[in-house]
Amino acid sequence: MLGLVINGQAAVNDQQLTLLGAGLVTVRAVNPGSPLWLSALADQTFKVLPVESQPQVVIERPKVDGSFSLEIRATAGINLALETTSDFSAWTETQSIVGQGSGNSVKFILQTDPNVQAKFWRVRVR
Incomplete structure (x- = not known):
């Protein structure tokens, strides 16, 4: 499973998401698939509030x-x-x-x- 930041102030390193600032963040999870299952994408958007x-x-x-x-x-x-x-x-x-x-x-x-x-x-x- 891979994680990508699509939009917003965040970074993904391995399996860890780091929030870098306030605003909307959209993250995409990518499952490349295998001979047993199909590949899949899932996007999740959430709002990070200022301190x-x-x-x-x-x-x-x-x-x-x-x-x-x-x-x-x-x-x-x-x-x-x-x-x-x-x-x-x-x-x-x-x-x-x-x-x-x-x-x-x-x-x-x-x-x-x-x-x-x-x-x-x-x-x-x-």
């Missing part, structure tokens, strides 16, 4: 009942997802968030789920 647009997350200490609040600050207009998992293999989106600007935050109060022994949260830029 200053990464969300800031402030988590308050959990309360006695297990609930806690999460405050998120993100660049205005950036789409975020608040997701949860209990096993790190399957993530479920619980909230869709749009950044309100660095001076404004979005605050959530997260309740514990008695049906899940361990629950983990993440904020993902979409």
Whole structure:
């Protein structure tokens, strides 16, 4: 399998992709094929955000009942997802968030789920 950068600020060395800057990056995977299977191409485009647009997350200490609040600050207009998992293999989106600007935050109060022994949260830029 070969990897090629079609567009954007990135480089491929062996099987490693290195992101070199913000913007759209398109990468092409090339499988040359063999006597057993046909050759194939697959392109994937994704958006690399500038460092200053990464969300800031402030988590308050959990309360006695297990609930806690999460405050998120993100660049205005950036789409975020608040997701949860209990096993790190399957993530479920619980909230869709749009950044309100660095001076404004979005605050959530997260309740514990008695049906899940361990629950983990993440904020993902979409």
